[in-house]
Amino acid sequence: MLEVRDLKISYGQIEALKNVSIQVGRGEFVGVIGANGAGKTSLLMALSGAVRAGGGSVVFDGEEVTHLPQHLRVGRGIAIVPEGRQVLGPLTVMENLELGAYQRRAEARAVIARDRDMILDLFPILRQRARQLAATLSGGEQQMLAIGRALMSRPRLLLLDEPSFGLAPMVFAEILATLRRLHAEGLACLMVEQDAHVTLETTSRSYVFRTGQVIMEGSSSELREGGLVLVEESYLGSGEKSS
Amino acid sequence: MMDLLPVLLVNGVVFGAIYAINAIGIGLVYNTTGIINFAQGEFIMLGGMLTACLYGQAGLPLLVAIIGGVALTVVVGLLTERLFIRPLWRRGAKDWTYVFMLFAVATVLPNLVMLGVGRDPLTFPTFGGLPAVQLGSVTLSSQALWVLLVTVAVFFALQGFFDRTLLGKAMKATAINRRVAAWLGIAVEQMVAMSFGLAALLGAIGGVVFTPLISTQFDAGVSMTLNGFAAAIIGGMGNMRGAIVGGLVIGILQSISTAFISSVYGDAVTYAVLFGLLVVWPHGLFRPLIELKNEEI
């Protein structure tokens, strides 16, 4: 479904990604782990179109989208839950959700309202907060809103950038359970995380990043059993400890 | 001299309404782009001048001339974005580059109007249809009433647009955080173009209701820009309610200081008072829509 080949990203002199190749199969839950600065966010920036690819290609559902304008990628079915959640604080929960469906504005309102209700069923706390400004939500609630907002575009591939960041383990566990449910219903996910243990437990396949390169890949259970020492080394190598 | 005060107040409110419209226009562009549109006052001048030409020279009925004048001004606003903003935007220019471009537009447009139409002030008839209103000792003329009603209508129309339509909310999202807006599938460039179109529309509407009161000429835009800019800053840049209050503050200050102190030093006095206000409230009277710009363009 997603096929990334030799992707390069640089910010001026800094090479954030060097020839990264990854794949996400239809309905697959794939993880990317790596220390801070490994290039995980940069990968998602390139996939969502927020940053220009400096080389290589991104093919989504058979279509080359490497240089497709950012706003059109949402319509193609790629949605992102960005690092730090990035809800629109001065707008209400409802307005945030509504804007998530911006690319579907030609569709009937009733269809979009039904999707919104489904998302509010998925995260009932958001229903209670519907008229509140997003800025007033707790971190966990904002994460749910960020996910719900992404789902409003009816994505086929959900990109998640460190969804655990700053959340209490219990709260994140609840969010993970919801993500697993969405995945079970057929949604493909690409989750980027510093927390290797959680990621390897949740995903079926994972890539390990280090300084802009893939240094390991394989099924998450194998990485968990055999390779975790190496995974940990990859963290230590950049002066970071794993979770 | 005190018996003049009511008249001055009413005059100040009417001028203040135009500054408020201008301040809203400046705020719209600021919110989507983070830049100050120093050509905003030119839209007021163009709206008035083009309508006057279509009415006086081309001999069109007033309503048709007004619609034509407003439409042409909006086209100029959209072209300004397309020709001078977007190419720089795509190359990641610094903010001051756009500001300089807009200064250039604000210089060239009046010159073009002077070449094409001449240096004489132009005007067209008052709209009529509304009665003059007696407020105590002061008479509010029918056209002044038009100015106030149109300002109020513009304010509520925009409020409704931003609070109730998806497009308006998308513009607001762009103002809050361009990067996130793009992630949601909002075409940020289109929002920027729309903010210029809307700003030109507001300016043109302001010019059209105001011109029958005092006439307009090729170089009328600059002071409109400055007063609108001042109103936007006093009110809190990008905040619509603030723009209205800021416009009224400036209009009234100007009207009173010009009459009571001197027509020469009136502006100086106005700006001195504004300076005092800003020392006390450095962020303006109302909170801006965006407290912090989230990232550079």
Ligand SMILES: Nc1ncnc2c1ncn2[C@@H]1O[C@H](COP(=O)(O)OP(=O)(O)O)[C@@H](O)[C@H]1O
């Ligand atoms: N906007 C930027 N400008 C310059 N350098 C950046 C920018 N964003 C990220 N980088 C650099 O790119 C590298 C990869 O960063 P990032 O993709 O954020 O990694 P991660 O998400 O794995 O922590 C880092 O060295 C970082 O300093």
Ligand SMILES: [Mg+2]
């Ligand atoms: Mg990151």
